[in-house]
Amino acid sequence: MASIDTGGGDSGHKKGPGVKKAKKLSTRVDMTPMVDLGFLLITFFVFTATMTTPTTMDLNMPKDVKDEKQQTEAKESSVLTIMLGKANQVYYYEGKLVVDATGNNFKSTTFKGIREVIINKKKDVISRHQHDETCKKTQDKAKEKGDPDWEKACLDRDFIVVIKPDADATYSNTVDILDEMTINQVKTYAMVKILPQEVDLIKATEATNGIK
Amino acid sequence: MPSVKIPRKSTDTDMTPFVDIAFLILSFFIMATKFKPPEPVEITTPGSVLSQKLPENNAVMVIIDSSNKVYFTVLSDKDKSKFDAIIENINTTRNLGLTPAEKANYRQTFAVGVPFGNLKQLLATPADQQKSIKQPGIPVMDSANNELVWWIAAAKSAFAGESLNYLIKGDGHSKYPAFEAVVSALKRNDEFKYNLVTALDDIPSNSELDLYNRRVTK
Numbered sequence: 001m002a003s004i005d006t007g008g009g010d011s012g013h014k015k016g017p018g019v020k021k022a023k024k025l026s027t028r029v030d031m032t033p034m035v036d037l038g039f040l041l042i043t044f045f046v047f048t049a050t051m052t053t054p055t056t057m058d059l060n061m062p063k064d065v066k067d068e069k070q071q072t073e074a075k076e077s078s079v080l081t082i083m084l085g086k087a088n089q090v091y092y093y094e095g096k097l098v099v100d101a102t103g104n105n106f107k108s109t110t111f112k113g114i115r116e117v118i119i120n121k122k123k124d125v126i127s128r129h130q131h132d133e134t135c136k137k138t139q140d141k142a143k144e145k146g147d148p149d150w151e152k153a154c155l156d157r158d159f160i161v162v163i164k165p166d167a168d169a170t171y172s173n174t175v176d177i178l179d180e181m182t183i184n185q186v187k188t189y190a191m192v193k194i195l196p197q198e199v200d201l202i203k204a205t206e207a208t209n210g211i212k
Numbered sequence: 213m214p215s216v217k218i219p220r221k222s223t224d225t226d227m228t229p230f231v232d233i234a235f236l237i238l239s240f241f242i243m244a245t246k247f248k249p250p251e252p253v254e255i256t257t258p259g260s261v262l263s264q265k266l267p268e269n270n271a272v273m274v275i276i277d278s279s280n281k282v283y284f285t286v287l288s289d290k291d292k293s294k295f296d297a298i299i300e301n302i303n304t305t306r307n308l309g310l311t312p313a314e315k316a317n318y319r320q321t322f323a324v325g326v327p328f329g330n331l332k333q334l335l336a337t338p339a340d341q342q343k344s345i346k347q348p349g350i351p352v353m354d355s356a357n358n359e360l361v362w363w364i365a366a367a368k369s370a371f372a373g374e375s376l377n378y379l380i381k382g383d384g385h386s387k388y389p390a391f392e393a394v395v396s397a398l399k400r401n402d403e404f405k406y407n408l409v410t411a412l413d414d415i416p417s418n419s420e421l422d423l424y425n426r427r428v429t430k
Contacts, residue, residue: 031231038234045241054257056266056379056407061395063404084388115419165388171276172258172384174391175410179260185420193392 057178062190078125078158082114082177083194085202086168089209090114090177094121097198106201108209111176118161118184125159161189166199253277253325258384259413261421266409267377272367273409274360274398275323276382280390281349283325284363287379295319297370298363299335306362308332325349328359352393360397368401381409 076095083091092114093105109117135154161181165174174191181189255275268287275283288294299318303310306328314332320339324331325347337345352360368376378398382391398406415422 042238049245054266054409055412056264057260057262057410059406061404167389169388171382171386171391175258183419183421
């Protein structure tokens, strides 16, 4: 077992006759119990160590504005509204919610599918982008900051995602959708209270899809 | 005929290097281990791709547990007098009539999850026995009586002139209305920047963020 090698062992000094041989005590210490204890402590610390260091996500909320004139205006064609329902379901519509006799533009998907929707909508908005003076300023600002994508800085400025979790959505759904904004580099998004009309549509869709 | 002598090999291997490494690892874990502060509830935070570090000082943390109960806690390791300032403020604004001993106990109380009416009872209990008390959560859902507003106002005045972070630590299974109520309590105190506590997730490969990160590091 583990032991300290003291280089013991007789090397055979010749002693004169009558010299009594001193009894050699072993200097070897049995280290087994110490090693046992050592490993016990290792296992303890390995199990108690908190390996997942918490991280944080910044969230900036807008001030509640009562005055309609002060509210941010968005181009209807470049808005994507995402609603979160129960059982990790995601609902969305592009632009304005249209409900008429021919049906509606209210669609349902899951968290896996919503990424594709965001990417496609973003591409669509970028393809309709028109360059102007304010856009140049944004580009210059990005260039100053050292953004390697400064040329693209302005392309998606009209793209706005509106997030509306309903009462059945969980907190992790909310964080997931905010995360999706980071993953797809959506620069403008807002969390807004859901409208009663949208809640009714979600309820109706849940009933037809059999989601409980 | 001379017999061939097979040299006897010792089966005793020298374990010294092995033991050395073992103790090295042991000392590493002892140094690196940071014990979790006692929490009244177990919270499983949702994952996020953001790797920003959590501010651990000068922060107010609002905990939302899986059954939508809301707890309020202050993180201030350096300056414990902040706790006194907060509880003093709450005591006077809400007329709770706490004794000095109960106020002093607030320093040891990790999280408060009771309505003001039960605060005296909670603080009268020694800190190590508070775990056995069932905390119903701070009432937040009724916007006319959102008690969290008072707590945040008290923290804000205690940390006046210093930077104060607002952390929201929600359990993944908690429902959105609880989160919304917490946010509205913060909004009513004119605070619009929050940090959501999350666990680290991997960035999906070939997503825009992934491609952007690769370009930046190049």
